[in-house]
Amino acid sequence: MKVGFRSSPILPRASLAGPTLGAVTMVMSFLACLALGAAVLVGLSSDRWLSRATSAMTVQILDAPPLTAEDQQAAVMRELDQFPGVVAARILDREDMIDLLEPWLGVGNVTEDLPLPVLIEITPDDRLKANSDALAVSLKAVAPGAHLDTHGRWRETLTQTANVLKFLAGGVLIMVAFATITVLIFATRAGLLANAEILEVLHQIGAYDRFIARHFEVHFIRLTFISALIGGLLAGSVFALLGTLVPDAHNPVFFALLLPIPFGFAILSWIVTRHYVLRSLAQQV
């Protein structure tokens, strides 16, 4: 009789957490992926912005009566030519300046009589990035109206903002993990109670606690992994839709970073379920 060969689950699936735990896990995975994804995107963007910001420095020359900006320009260029670490120095022409100002003042609003400072764009090497203060002092000595802008303040603000966003994402991940652990504990406890009679029989016929725990683990790992995978796919879809707004969200590497989330839920489920079942059973005779 073939039907005798099948091995039904010893713990009936209907008696263990099902749709409720699955739904909660799916939502938690969705949130975790959003939080992790946001942190990764912020990290990628800020790294790129910082990389661009540190690849250039700017010297701004203002009038320093009785010297005009133009009077000081030649001295500044001479100093830059001989200063170690200056790879290139280029004076921005009026068209470049207008391009920079148009986003703020609007097209056609930069008039001929608008006084513009002299701006020199420097391409530094690593030595100069580490020694920018010395250049600032040297420039001040030859041109009192020269001011070296390393974009340090802007860089610092950007770094702080990125770090805050990463910290918040980490906080969300911790909260998600905490909520998931709580739900798993409640579900495991309910499963133990619902199957108390079966567990009694299993103990009586010589089942070790590990054997019983494994049946809970298998059920919960499968359920949480599938649910978390669905949540992760939903979050991935959201990022894919954001693709045009956030170009990094189309990067395969970014999606690869989201992949561990369902596995993380499965591992969390395994640890929590196993620990809780073994601890509960250990309190029996």
Added chain:
Amino acid sequence: MISLRNIAVQYGNSAPIFSDITADIPAGSFHFLTGNSGAGKTTLLKLIFLALRPTRGSLSVFGTDVSALPRADRPAIRRKIGVIFQDFRLIDHLSVYENVTLPLRVAGQREPDYHANATELLNWVGLGDHLAALPHTLSGGEQQRAAIARAVISRPHLIVADEPTGNVDPDMGLRLMHLLDELNKTGTTVLVATHDQHIWENLGHPRLHLANGRMGLIQGANRGLDR
């Protein structure tokens, strides 16, 4: 086989169920356990099949002192004991075959390795045509036979039965007792708690009688009260 020394059992602050039980059950013997309702028959069986720990005293099963045996070491002893419950305790969603072979599955054996023996055993207890049936579709007698098959499938050294005839008609009860008698003849120690005088008189095995928190041995086949 089983040695009880000055066993006492008490739940919380209530009156003790036993105050001082001392007895020996030799290997290969068949004993009935008798006593009025509430005398502590089930409690004593629970002690022996390791579902309960004594409050005081020493209990040895298969030569191992199980009174304070660590939890992790108890399953190995339990695997040598087949338990038949009055209410059968078959698992509702498992077929007869799966219920009966559960001890082997728990012990880590593979289905192809035990299929032939399990089928033979189920045929022997008259359930060969009910392998796929769920317990609730069986009669009381069939459920009882499935419970007995589950208790004996792993060839236990000891079979403990708690009122095994309580839920079946007298004829079926007597047939079940003869089944246990056959198992006893193969060397399995049998301990059966029952309040059915007809059963113990018919088989004539000695009985351990519980009364007033104490236990005495009464020999069977009209051999009289020994103690």
